[in-house]
Amino acid sequence: MTEKGEWKHKQDGQPPKDMRCELLIAGVAETFVGKAITVDGDDWLWRLEEGCYVGLPLKAQVIAYRVLCPKKTRGEVDALKSNWYDDPSWEIEETEGFDEYRDELETYRQMCEQAWQWQREEKVAARGKVMGLENPVTIEYIMEMEHQIKRALDAVQELKDGLAAAEAKIDRLRYPGRF
Numbered sequence: 001m002t003e004k005g006e007w008k009h010k011q012d013g014q015p016p017k018d019m020r021c022e023l024l025i026a027g028v029a030e031t032f033v034g035k036a037i038t039v040d041g042d043d044w045l046w047r048l049e050e051g052c053y054v055g056l057p058l059k060a061q062v063i064a065y066r067v068l069c070p071k072k073t074r075g076e077v078d079a080l081k082s083n084w085y086d087d088p089s090w091e092i093e094e095t096e097g098f099d100e101y102r103d104e105l106e107t108y109r110q111m112c113e114q115a116w117q118w119q120r121e122e123k124v125a126a127r128g129k130v131m132g133l134e135n136p137v138t139i140e141y142i143m144e145m146e147h148q149i150k151r152a153l154d155a156v157q158e159l160k161d162g163l164a165a166a167e168a169k170i171d172r173l174r175y176p177g178r179f
Contacts (some may be wrong), residue, residue: 008066016067024064025047033068077101081108088112 007024008015015021022031034048043141077098084092093106121136128139171178 003110004132007064007066015065020071021065022068023062026063035155036065071100072098077104084109 017036020033022037023034024031033061037047037066080092080098084090084095088109092109093102095105097103123141124139125138128134128136128144131139131142133142
């Protein structure tokens with residue numbers, strides 16, 4: 001849902017020029033979205049967004065407006081997709097402020113998840129071929145165990161490196177003239 005400001009009436013002052021606003025028009029039941037393109041005293045001229053009924057004479061017909069959050073740019077949507085791709089730990093289509101792109105973002109998430117699933121299946125099949133196994137559950141279990149062993153070995157190496165650095169520091173403190 002797009003964030004909306006408070007309703008403002010003509011007597012509240014001029015609308016912000018070139019900001020997307022929801023418009024309440026005299027004698028019309030529905031609201032429209034548009035931008036104030038000229039503001040001259042009490043006369044406001046609005047440009048409606050595509051898809052709105054444009055046969056209305058809008059000069060001085062708008063009786064109230066409220067500012068809508070600025071629509072996200074294509075660059076902002078692409079940046080969101082890139083950030084999510086690197087860390088897909090949330091439902092991208094639920095990202096606040098991107099409501100207008102919800103369907104596109106949901107489709108993008110589903111396509112990425114499907115591609116990752118296919119990549120995983122190909123990797124499991126290739127690894128199973130090397131191991132001479134066919135059961136994907138067994139292959140995935142072995143691959144997970146290999147991953148955990150690698151992480152444990154990396155942690156042990158990090159501890160060894162830290163111990164070596166600590167021993168070197170102790171030696172420098174113990175024998176200040178030697179190093």
